[in-house]
Amino acid sequence: MRFFIRDDAPAASAHVASYIVERINHFGPTPAHPFVLGLPTGSTPLGVYKILADKYKAGEVSFENVVTFNMDEYIGIPRDHPESYHTFMWKHFFSHVNIHPSNVHILDGNAPNLEAECVEYEAKIQAAGGIDLFLAGMGEDGHIAFNEPGSSLASRTRVKTLAYGTILANSRFFDDDLDQVPKMALTVGVQTVLEAREVVVLALGARKALALQRCIEQGVNHMWTLSALQLHPHSMIVCDEDATLELQVKTVKYFKDIDQVARAEGFEQILPSKVRTGPSKVPTTIITDEFPAPTILSPQPTTSRLLRATPATEYPLRSRSPSPDASSARHLLATPETEYTQNTEYSMYSRASTPDLMPDSMASRIGDPALLRRATPNPDSQRLTPRAVSPNLSAVPRTNGIKV
Numbered sequence: 001m002r003f004f005i006r007d008d009a010p011a012a013s014a015h016v017a018s019y020i021v022e023r024i025n026h027f028g029p030t031p032a033h034p035f036v037l038g039l040p041t042g043s044t045p046l047g048v049y050k051i052l053a054d055k056y057k058a059g060e061v062s063f064e065n066v067v068t069f070n071m072d073e074y075i076g077i078p079r080d081h082p083e084s085y086h087t088f089m090w091k092h093f094f095s096h097v098n099i100h101p102s103n104v105h106i107l108d109g110n111a112p113n114l115e116a117e118c119v120e121y122e123a124k125i126q127a128a129g130g131i132d133l134f135l136a137g138m139g140e141d142g143h144i145a146f147n148e149p150g151s152s153l154a155s156r157t158r159v160k161t162l163a164y165g166t167i168l169a170n171s172r173f174f175d176d177d178l179d180q181v182p183k184m185a186l187t188v189g190v191q192t193v194l195e196a197r198e199v200v201v202l203a204l205g206a207r208k209a210l211a212l213q214r215c216i217e218q219g220v221n222h223m224w225t226l227s228a229l230q231l232h233p234h235s236m237i238v239c240d241e242d243a244t245l246e247l248q249v250k251t252v253k254y255f256k257d258i259d260q261v262a263r264a265e266g267f268e269q270i271l272p273s274k275v276r277t278g279p280s281k282v283p284t285t286i287i288t289d290e291f292p293a294p295t296i297l298s299p300q301p302t303t304s305r306l307l308r309a310t311p312a313t314e315y316p317l318r319s320r321s322p323s324p325d326a327s328s329a330r331h332l333l334a335t336p337e338t339e340y341t342q343n344t345e346y347s348m349y350s351r352a353s354t355p356d357l358m359p360d361s362m363a364s365r366i367g368d369p370a371l372l373r374r375a376t377p378n379p380d381s382q383r384l385t386p387r388a389v390s391p392n393l394s395a396v397p398r399t400n401g402i403k404v
């Protein structure tokens with residue numbers, strides 16, 4: 001997982017927006033081969049949407065051949081309700097860029113058959129070639145999309161009952177009136193997100209600090225569903241300083257060091273190397289056992305399935321072209337690898353791969369030998385080699401007759 005800490009919300013939003021623009025432009029989408037972008041709602045991505053719209057107006061990016069899939073939508077409020085996610089997306093983003101309405105996909109929370117709507121949504125994602133980049137926010141309880149605590153990490157698009165905390169958090173959009181907040185939603189599943197080729201999460205403010213800490217410093221846990229991104233080969237979290245408040249100082253320092261070292265080596269960002277160049281296989285987590293893959297209509301026990309799965313990693317890592325003064329990066333390029341010819345910007349590395357930036361031991365980043373010794377358990381039995389790196393829920397939910 002890549003983790004970038006920026007000074008404040010505008011800087012973090014700018015980082016994410018620039019990354020998305022770069023990914024779209026590098027992809028070079030065409031009508032036959034569109035870039036498929038997953039999108040969130042909430043207050044968090046507002047800055048990103050504004051910058052993306054500005055960049056579109058400045059001619060830096062086009063959404064002409066971008067297909068979008070939104071993460072979620074409330075059940076039971078009209079599509080044109082001021083707080084529906086349909087309204088949100090058109091108000092804050094789609095109406096400001098040149099996206100084709102037919103390329104926009106948002107779950108229909110008023111569909112006559114909600115489960116069929118969910119199954120169809122997954123099929124549409126597959127038909128579009130899979131999601132190239134899923135942008136996400138994060139709930140205060142660590143949820144991704146509306147995958148509330150306890151959601152299956154193998155979940156797919158489905159009907160979801162919202163947690164009280166989420167209803168409470170979202171009541172700010174409904175005149176602080178809990179009765180007005182929808183109690184149920186349609187949402188893509190954790191597994192739906194995990195199958196995107198890249199997942200980029202933006203976390204802003206102290207409200208998200210505890211969830212960020214759980215998702216970064218602790219293990220994969222269904223009570224903090226965003227933590228499942230630890231299993232994704234290309235996930236990236238970008239946050240502001242305030243969101244780091246619950247992280248250990250050494251964690252913050254560690255990831256800042258990684259960021260700094262990568263920049264010094266000329267690798268500002270690492271991109272999945274093999275962008276699609278035409279209709280291609282949709283990344284799918286391959287689970288080899290005697291059971292058929294679970295579907296929304298016939299769930300299967302998934303204990304340990306993910307552990308035995310072969311993740312969708314057919315897109316090995318490749319760094320973007322280094323800055324001209326980053327000649328020191330070249331020694332990192334060693335392993336012959338698959339062809340990569342689509343963009344000449346990358347051609348100098350067309351036959352080589354770059355290594356991932358492997359997290360090293362945090363202790364090895366402590367420069368002071370005495371401090372290092374003090375911070376190391378059983379120091380006499382470990383090789384200590386310090387490195388000089390500075391661096392009210394009464395409302396009855398509308399379920400359209402579906403039991404959830």
Ligand SMILES: N[C@@H]1[C@@H](O)[C@H](O)[C@@H](COP(=O)(O)O)O[C@@H]1O
Binds near residue numbers: 042044045071137
């Ligand atoms: N379903 C959305 C999530 O996708 C979003 O990440 C979350 C955070 O909202 P905010 O960004 O306003 O904190 O809100 C809702 O729960």
